[in-house]
Amino acid sequence: MRLLTDENFNGSILRGLIRRLPGLDLVRIQDVGLLHADDSTILEWAANEGRILLTHDVATITGYAYERINNGLSMPGVVEVIATAPIRQVIDDLYLLICCSQPDEYEGKILFLPFP
Helix, strand or coil: CEEEECCCCCHHHHHHHHHHCCCCEEEEHHHHCCCCCCHHHHHHHHHHHCCEEEECCCCCHHHHHHHHHHCCCCCCCEEEECCCCCHHHHHHHHHHHHHCCCHHHHCCCEEEECCC
């Protein structure tokens, strides 16, 4: 599974996830020259690269993601992580998502973590 995190994604979650999955294919916005890019640019880049976006930005990314879906554009998936959720629970949920599913299952979907 190919993942992308936005610039404000919790570093403790990233470090915990990488500790559990050392070979994880994950890049940060900062790593690919998209620091301070607008949401539509980030989603377009993610679609072109086939990467599922991990974000805490529930306020705006969701609207842009639905816009891409409604316009028939590729949208490999967005995982909205509630910023105040317990870090360990988020890591466990992301681990489950990564290990127990296929990337194409998230095409055109927006998920919210933590799982209930």
